[in-house]
Amino acid sequence: MTNDILTQLTQVLQTGDATAVSDLTKLAIDQSIGTKIILDDGLIAGMNIVGERFKKHEIFLPDLLFSAKAFYAGLEHLKPLLLKEKIASPGKVVIGTVQGDQHDIGKNLVGIMLEGAGFEVVDLGKDVSPEQFVDAAVETNADVIGMSALLTTTMPVMKKVIDLATERKIKDQFKYIVGGAPLSDKFAKEIGADAYCFDTVSAVECVKGFVKGK
Amino acid sequence: MRPKLKFLDDELIHKITNEAYELLENVGIEIHNKSVISLLTDHGAKLSSDGKRVFLSHDLIQKALDSTPSSFKLYDTNGNETADLGGYNVHYTPGSCAIYFLDSESDEPRHAKTSDYLRYAKLMRKMEYIATQSTAFITNDVAEQISDSYRLYLSLLHCEKPIVTGAFTDNGFEVMKNLQLAVRGSAEALASKPVSVFSACPTAPLKWSDISSQNVVDCANAGIPVEFVAMPLTGFVAPITLTGTLVQHTVETLSGLVISQLTKPGAPVLWGGSPAVFDIRYETTPMGDIGTMMIDCGYNEIGKHFKIPTQAYIGLSDAKHLDAQAGFETSMGATLAALAGINNISGAGMLDFENLFSLEKLVLDNQICGMTHRMLKGIEPKEDFPSKSLFEELISEGHLLIADHTRKHIHDEIHFPSAVIDRANRSRYREEGGVTLKQRARKEIEQHIAEEMDECLTPEIRKELENIMLTEAKKNGMDSLPKII
Numbered sequence: 001m002t003n004d005i006l007t008q009l010t011q012v013l014q015t016g017d018a019t020a021v022s023d024l025t026k027l028a029i030d031q032s033i034g035t036k037i038i039l040d041d042g043l044i045a046g047m048n049i050v051g052e053r054f055k056k057h058e059i060f061l062p063d064l065l066f067s068a069k070a071f072y073a074g075l076e077h078l079k080p081l082l083l084k085e086k087i088a089s090p091g092k093v094v095i096g097t098v099q100g101d102q103h104d105i106g107k108n109l110v111g112i113m114l115e116g117a118g119f120e121v122v123d124l125g126k127d128v129s130p131e132q133f134v135d136a137a138v139e140t141n142a143d144v145i146g147m148s149a150l151l152t153t154t155m156p157v158m159k160k161v162i163d164l165a166t167e168r169k170i171k172d173q174f175k176y177i178v179g180g181a182p183l184s185d186k187f188a189k190e191i192g193a194d195a196y197c198f199d200t201v202s203a204v205e206c207v208k209g210f211v212k213g214k
Numbered sequence: 215m216r217p218k219l220k221f222l223d224d225e226l227i228h229k230i231t232n233e234a235y236e237l238l239e240n241v242g243i244e245i246h247n248k249s250v251i252s253l254l255t256d257h258g259a260k261l262s263s264d265g266k267r268v269f270l271s272h273d274l275i276q277k278a279l280d281s282t283p284s285s286f287k288l289y290d291t292n293g294n295e296t297a298d299l300g301g302y303n304v305h306y307t308p309g310s311c312a313i314y315f316l317d318s319e320s321d322e323p324r325h326a327k328t329s330d331y332l333r334y335a336k337l338m339r340k341m342e343y344i345a346t347q348s349t350a351f352i353t354n355d356v357a358e359q360i361s362d363s364y365r366l367y368l369s370l371l372h373c374e375k376p377i378v379t380g381a382f383t384d385n386g387f388e389v390m391k392n393l394q395l396a397v398r399g400s401a402e403a404l405a406s407k408p409v410s411v412f413s414a415c416p417t418a419p420l421k422w423s424d425i426s427s428q429n430v431v432d433c434a435n436a437g438i439p440v441e442f443v444a445m446p447l448t449g450f451v452a453p454i455t456l457t458g459t460l461v462q463h464t465v466e467t468l469s470g471l472v473i474s475q476l477t478k479p480g481a482p483v484l485w486g487g488s489p490a491v492f493d494i495r496y497e498t499t500p501m502g503d504i505g506t507m508m509i510d511c512g513y514n515e516i517g518k519h520f521k522i523p524t525q526a527y528i529g530l531s532d533a534k535h536l537d538a539q540a541g542f543e544t545s546m547g548a549t550l551a552a553l554a555g556i557n558n559i560s561g562a563g564m565l566d567f568e569n570l571f572s573l574e575k576l577v578l579d580n581q582i583c584g585m586t587h588r589m590l591k592g593i594e595p596k597e598d599f600p601s602k603s604l605f606e607e608l609i610s611e612g613h614l615l616i617a618d619h620t621r622k623h624i625h626d627e628i629h630f631p632s633a634v635i636d637r638a639n640r641s642r643y644r645e646e647g648g649v650t651l652k653q654r655a656r657k658e659i660e661q662h663i664a665e666e667m668d669e670c671l672t673p674e675i676r677k678e679l680e681n682i683m684l685t686e687a688k689k690n691g692m693d694s695l696p697k698i699i
Contacts, residue, residue: 069616198641
C-alpha cells in the first residue's frame with residue numbers, strides 16, 4: 001500500500017497534476033507513511049525522474065516547471081510536519097542575481113528546481129550586493145551561494161562576493177555556484193567559484209554533489 | 215497563410231508552354247520503341263520519314279493534359295493512406311538511386327550489401343518527416359540483372375512506407391509489378407491503392423529510350439504512378455539559359471505525358487525531373503547549384519499551371535561527406551522546394567551527384583524536412599488577440615513558461631528538432647561528449663535500428679515475395695538470396 005501510494009505520487013508528479021499530487025500527499029499522511037519517506041520516496045523521487053527526462057530531451061522546461069508546481073502542492077502538506085518532526089532539508093542555498101543585473105528568470109528557475117530537489121532556498125532576488133550575499137549566507141547558515149548574471153558588465157560582481165567572503169575569512173564555509181548565459185567553466189575557475197552551472201538540472205546536480213561531499 | 219515561392223509570371227509560363235507545343239509539333243520527339251511509336255501514330259501523331267521522330271499536335275497534347283489526374287494518393291504496404299500528391303501538399307522521399315554507400319566507419323564510399331539496405335529500410339520507418347521511402351541505392355551482392363527488383367523486394371519486406379523506385383533492366387518492371395501484386399493481392403487493389411511511384415526518364419535532348427518509354431506504358435496499364443524525370447543539362451544537352459532549359463523540360467515531360475495518357479487516360483503521373491546546371495569546369499551536374507534548384511522550382515510552376523502533381527530531385531548535395539556543403543545545399547533545396555509546393559521532393563540522404571547514399575545524412579535531412587514542414591504551416595494567430603491578459607500574466611509572473619497559453623500552443627507552434635541538431639550551450643555540449651554532427655547522427659541511427667519493430671506484411675505475403683525473388687535470382691545464376699539477418 002505504501003509503495004503503491006508513493007509510486008502513484010511519483011507518477012502524477014511527472015504529469016504535473018498539482019491536484020492529484022496534493023490529494024495523494026494527504027492520503028499518504030493519512031495512511032501514516034513517514035513524512036520523510038513521503039518527501040524522499042514520493043515527491044523528490046518524482047522530481048528526480050523529471051530532471052532526468054528533461055536532461056534526455058524527453059520533456060521540456062514547461063513540463064519541468066509544471067512538475068515543480070505540483071511538487072509544491074504536495075510540499076505544502078508536508079511543511080508543518082517537517083518542522084514539527086524537526087526534519088532538516090538536505091541543504092540550504094542562498095541565491096540571487098548579482099548587483100546591477102535585473103535578469104532573474106534563470107535564477108528563479110534554479111530556485112524552483114532546487115526546492116523541487118528538497119533543498120531550502122533563500123532567494124535574495126535581483127540586484128543583490130556582495131554584502132547581502134555574504135551576510136545572508138552567514139545568517140542562514142547556508143551551504144551554497146548561487147549567483148546569476150546575464151550581463152558581461154555584472155559578471156565581475158560574482159568575484160567580489162567570493163573576495164568578500166575571503167576577506168572575512170569565511171570563504172570555505174560555503175560552496176559557490178555561478179550561472180548565466182555569458183558565463184563559462186573558465187570564468188568560474190578564474191574567480192574562484194566551485195562550479196559553473198549551465199542549466200537548472202546541472203545546478204541541482206552540483207548542489208547535490210556539494211552537500212553529499214560535506 | 216501558406217508561404218509560397220514563384221519564379222515565373224503567367225506570361226512567361228505561357229511563352230514556355232507555347233514554345234514547347236511548337237517544338238513537339240515541328241521538331242518532334244525521338245522514340246526508340248516501335249509499339250510506343252505505333253500507339254502515338256494510331257492516335258494521329260505524325261512520323262518523320264526515317265520513322266524515328268514523332269510529331270505531337272497541340273490537340274493531342276491537350277487531350278493528354280485533359281485526362282491527367284490533378285492529384286493521386288500513395289498507400290503503405292498495409293493499405294493506409296500516406297501521401298496525397300496534389301495542390302501545394304509537400305512530401306519528402308530519399309534520393310535515388312545511388313551506386314555507392316557511405317561507410318559509417320571509414321567515411322569512404324563503397325558498394326552496399328543487403329545488410330546496409332536492411333539498416334536503411336529499418337531506419338526509414340523511423341524518419342517521421344519523410345513520408346515515402348525510395349529504393350535509394352543498389353546492393354552488389356545479387357546478380358546485376360535483378361539489382362532493380364531486389365531493392366524493391368527488400369523495401370517491401372522491411373519498411374511499410376510507399377516506395378519511389380524504377381526499373382532499369384529488361385525484365386525488371388514485370389518482376390517489380392509482381393512483387394507489388396503479391397503485397398496488394400490483386401491488380402485492381404494495386405491500381406486503387408498504389409504502393410509505389412516508378413521513375414521514367416526521357417533522354418536529353420528530346421528522346422525516349424526503348425525501356426523508359428515501355429515503362430511509361432506498363433505503369434499506365436498497371437495503374438502504377440509514374441514520375442517523369444527529364445534531365446536537361448544547361449549549356450550541354452540543353453540551352454544555357456534557365457528559360458530555354460525549362461522549354462526543353464516541358465517538351466520532354468509533355469511527350470511522356472502523352473504516351474502515358476494515350477495508353478490509359480487518367481493514369482496517375484508526376485510532373486517531375488532531375489535537370490541540372492552543367493558545370494563546365496568539372497564536367498559535372500551539380501544538384502546543389504542554385505540554378506538547378508531554380509529550374510526545379512520553375513518546372514514545378516509549369517506542372518502546377520497544367521494542374522499536374524509535381525516532383526523534383528532537390529534537397530540533396532554534391533558534397534562527398536556530411537559537411538557544411540552537404541547541409542547548406544540540402545536545406546537550401548528542401549526549403550525552396552517546400553515553398554514552391556513541389557509535391558514529392560526527392561533527395562534526402564543523397565550526396566555526390568546522386569551517386570552516394572549516407573544514413574547519417576538521411577537522419578540530418580529528416581530534421582531539415584521537419585523544419586520545412588513547420589515553415590509551411592506559416593505564421594497563424596492562435597488566441598493572440600486580444601493579448602492584454604496574456605501580457606498582464608507575463609508582467610506579473612516574469613515569464614510565460616507555464617502559462618496555459620504556452621502549454622496549449624507550444625507543440626503546434628514551436629518545432630523542436632531531435633538531438634541531432636546541436637542546441638546545447640557550450641558547457642552542456644561538452645558534458646554530453648562534445649560530439650560532432652556525424653557522431654550524433656550515428657547515435658540516432660543506432661538507437662532507431664536497435665528498437666523492436668513489428669514485422670511488415672503477413673508471413674504468407676513475405677513468403678510469396680521471397681518465392682518471386684528467389685525464382686528471379688535462380689534465373690540469373692544465383693543459388694539463393696543473400697541471408698537476411
